[in-house]
Amino acid sequence: MGPPDRDTPDATLNAALLTIREAARRGVVASRFQPEVEDRLLQSIVDATVRLFEAEAASIALFERDPERLEFRVASGPKGAGAVGMTVAPNQGIAGYVYSTGEALALSDVAADPRWDRAVAERTGYVPRSIAAVPLVNEAETVGVLQVLDKHSAPSFTMRDMELLAVFASQAAAAIAATKVQRDLPSLIASSLRQVESELTQEQVEALVSTVAGELDVDEETPFWALVDEVSRLRDLGESELDLVGDILRVVAEHRAHRGRGRFR
Amino acid sequence: MPSVEELPAWSEPFNPETRGGLIRLPALETIDREWAFGGATGEGVSVAIIDSGVEGDHPAVRGRLKESWAIEMQAGEPKVVREPVAGDLFGHGTACAGIIAGMAPLVDIVSIRVLGSDLKGKGAAFAEALDMAIRRPVRVANLSLSSKSDALFPVFHELADQAYFSGVVLVSAANNVPGPSYPSLFSSVISVAAHPDPDPWRFYYNPKPPVEFGAWGVDVPVAWRDGGMTVATGNSFAAPHITALVALILSKHPGLTPFEVKAILAAVANNERSASTAA
Numbered sequence: 347m348g349p350p351d352r353d354t355p356d357a358t359l360n361a362a363l364l365t366i367r368e369a370a371r372r373g374v375v376a377s378r379f380q381p382e383v384e385d386r387l388l389q390s391i392v393d394a395t396v397r398l399f400e401a402e403a404a405s406i407a408l409f410e411r412d413p414e415r416l417e418f419r420v421a422s423g424p425k426g427a428g429a430v431g432m433t434v435a436p437n438q439g440i441a442g443y444v445y446s447t448g449e450a451l452a453l454s455d456v457a458a459d460p461r462w463d464r465a466v467a468e469r470t471g472y473v474p475r476s477i478a479a480v481p482l483v484n485e486a487e488t489v490g491v492l493q494v495l496d497k498h499s500a501p502s503f504t505m506r507d508m509e510l511l512a513v514f515a516s517q518a519a520a521a522i523a524a525t526k527v528q529r530d531l532p533s534l535i536a537s538s539l540r541q542v543e544s545e546l547t548q549e550q551v552e553a554l555v556s557t558v559a560g561e562l563d564v565d566e567e568t569p570f571w572a573l574v575d576e577v578s579r580l581r582d583l584g585e586s587e588l589d590l591v592g593d594i595l596r597v598v599a600e601h602r603a604h605r606g607r608g609r610f611r
Numbered sequence: 612m613p614s615v616e617e618l619p620a621w622s623e624p625f626n627p628e629t630r631g632g633l634i635r636l637p638a639l640e641t642i643d644r645e646w647a648f649g650g651a652t653g654e655g656v657s658v659a660i661i662d663s664g665v666e667g668d669h670p671a672v673r674g675r676l677k678e679s680w681a682i683e684m685q686a687g688e689p690k691v692v693r694e695p696v697a698g699d700l701f702g703h704g705t706a707c708a709g710i711i712a713g714m715a716p717l718v719d720i721v722s723i724r725v726l727g728s729d730l731k732g733k734g735a736a737f738a739e740a741l742d743m744a745i746r747r748p749v750r751v752a753n754l755s756l757s758s759k760s761d762a763l764f765p766v767f768h769e770l771a772d773q774a775y776f777s778g779v780v781l782v783s784a785a786n787n788v789p790g791p792s793y794p795s796l797f798s799s800v801i802s803v804a805a806h807p808d809p810d811p812w813r814f815y816y817n818p819k820p821p822v823e824f825g826a827w828g829v830d831v832p833v834a835w836r837d838g839g840m841t842v843a844t845g846n847s848f849a850a851p852h853i854t855a856l857v858a859l860i861l862s863k864h865p866g867l868t869p870f871e872v873k874a875i876l877a878a879v880a881n882n883e884r885s886a887s888t889a890a
Contacts, residue, residue: 437727443663443701446726446733447756450787451703451845454830478844483788486759502830503844505805512787 387521388420391492395514396423399507400498403472405429406482406518407441408490416441416491425495428471441491444479448488450512452478454502478503480511482519489522636864636871644879648859653715655865656858659744659752660711660851661737662704665722667697671709671834673716680743681724682736689739700727702836706843707753707851709834714811714855715862721749726756734758741770741794744779750861751780753854754800755847757792767793775799780861780869782854784847785822796821801857801873805829805849814853816880818888824876826852 388406395404403426407416414436421429436442444451454476474495482490492515497503580591624632636642657677667676679694699705708720723740725733737758744752752774758767771794774781781800786792795802802821805828806813815825828849835841857872867875 437700439701443703443726447703447847448759448786448788448792449755449757449784449845449847451843451847453844454842456841481788483759483790485790486761488759502842505807505829505844508844509787515788 384521384524385420387524388518389422391514391518391521392420392422392426395492395494395511396426398510398514399494401494402426402474402496402498403429404492404494406490406492407434407445408482408522409436409445409488416445419490423495425472425474428469432469440477440479441493444481444491445488448481448483450478450480450508452476452503452508476502478508478511480508480515482515482522484519484523489519492518636867636875639874639878642875642878647875647879648856648863651715651859651863653711653718653855653858653862655717655719656715656751656862657719657721657747657749658711658715658854658858659721659723659740659747659749660704660707661723661725661740661744661752661754662707662756663701663726664694664699664704664724665697665708665720666699666705666834666836666838669705669709669834669838671713671840672705672720673712675712675716675718675720676708677719677721679722679724680740682739682743684736689736691739691743694722694724697722699836700724702834702839702841703755703847706833706835706841706848707755707854710811710831710848710851711753711855711858714852715858717862718855718858721747734760734763738763738766738770741767741774741781745770745774745777748777748779750778751782751854751857753851754781754783754794755850757783757786757795759791759793761791764791764793768797770794771797771799775869778868780857780872782850782857784845784850787846799869801853801869801876803828803850803853804846805844811852811855813881814856814876815882816877823873824853824880825849828852 392404392406395401401423403421403423405418405421405426407418409415410417410433415433416436418429418432421427434441436445440451440453443449456474456477472495476497477493477495479491479493481488482492492511494503494507494511497507580588583591623629637646664681665672665676665679667674667679676697679697681692681694682689683692684690703726704722704724708722711718712720721744723743725736725740737756741752741754771781781794783795783800783802785795785802785804787804794800798820801824803824803826804822806815806825807829808827809830811827813827817823817825826849828846829844830842831844831848833841833843833848835843853876856876860872860875861867
């Protein structure tokens with residue numbers, strides 16, 4: 347007989363993988379239970395931005411990969427609704443510039459210039475006269491852009507406006523950081539792997555991440571994910587109904603114990 | 612034992628026989644704008660614009676774009692390539708070029724585009740562009756972007772020091788967002804924020820770092836993409852005003868070091884003057 351498994355490097359890595367896999371699974375389960383937490387926080391920030399600036403619209407675009415793009419996640423204000431769900435290339439327009447440079451900037455007289463990213467603006471159904479945009483910055487990187495269109499009280503934005511906007515942007519960045527686990531599971535898994543096993547090559551890390559992430563394909567119609575979705579719908583139940591659901595789950599668990607093995611690992 | 616040639620000679624310039632090499636400027640209090648850049652055109656001074664590219668045929672650029680380069684990521688490594696067409700993906704680099712050519716009409720502009728292609732290598736591309744500007748060398752570089760990557764801190768620190776010691780003035784737009792921002796927070800660069808007075812020649816020295824200079828950056832009429840114009844606000848429109856002043860000073864006084872340029876800017880800034888300064 348060889349040495350106990352847990353003493354070999356492979357066994358340590360396997361144990362770490364199991365832990366990471368479990369953590370990732372829990373992260374995805376958590377995101378299924380509260381999928382809209384991030385959007386709710388971001389929405390409250392653009393709502394407040396529109397009120398404070400008395401603006402026609404405010405929106406937040408977040409950077410997403412595969413393909414790289416800026417996706418407008420939330421918007422507010424009388425002219426804001428058309429932006430939600432829209433994507434722009436990160437090398438395009440004001441949002442792209444602010445995302446790429448991390449520099450805040452504002453333009454006015456933009457509608458007067460027929461060439462200025464009018465196509466993008468027209469897709470939202472609203473072409474602004476003035477626009478201010480600031481980056482959303484986490485500890486080490488820019489994760490998105492907060493934009494405000496057309497202040498009612500003035501034809502352009504002041505530096506004070508930009509500084510105020512930066513405060514709202516830092517709130518938004520904090521909200522995003524708080525829900526980052528849900529957004530960026532693959533990179534979380536990769537960094538955890540590197541911490542437990544610094545010898546791994548980039549290719550090995552990527553292969554392991556894709557294996558673990560593949561297991562978490564939440565669009566897959568497995569009974570487990572269907573159950574998670576069902577349970578997530580129970581949030582609004584009253585106390586007596588929740589008691590009933592608890593009783594049912596206990597019966598199922600006991601049934602599984604009697605059979606010796608369960609369907610869900 | 613090291614040979615004589617290998618011994619350090621830091622004190623050599625200060626020997627009585629060699630002090631002739633130390634002849635410098637007039638005393639700061641006698642320096643005014645007329646001395647600093649009166650009649651200067653920026654002629655003979657090359658200015659790098661590390662940004663989104665520059666539209667060479669934009670009327671505001673006055674035909675001063677001499678070279679267009681881009682940094683592209685090839686197999687994960689930043690590579691310097693010539694731009695086949697002198698264009699601008701966003702409009703921002705052209706805005707900077709227009710401000711600079713408007714104030715220093717005979718400068719030679721070298722565009723080094725780092726924005727608009729591969730986002731993953733953004734920081735590395737920016738570092739490569741700075742390195743290129745220093746090696747050429749240009750005399751002044753306008754930087755409207757910065758990096759927040761801790762990993763690149765030592766790289767940018769080294770490059771900023773190299774620029775400083777080799778006489779390349781780096782003018783960097785201050786970042787309004789809290790947190791690290793390289794190289795705009797380094798003492799070896801000139802960091803610029805915006806003031807609202809509509810006057811390209813009005814600028815202030817701020818004795819409380821890290822942002823040491825303020826120039827016009829609010830509602831500035833600027834050149835934009837496709838031959839257009841817009842009105843823009845931000846620190847990144849303030850920086851090119853200082854870049855232009857540096858180019859003017861260097862065209863009139865080519866031998867100045869970045870330290871001396873900064874001191875002259877402080878000496879001729881629009882600050883109110885007093886016989887003594889508060890601590």
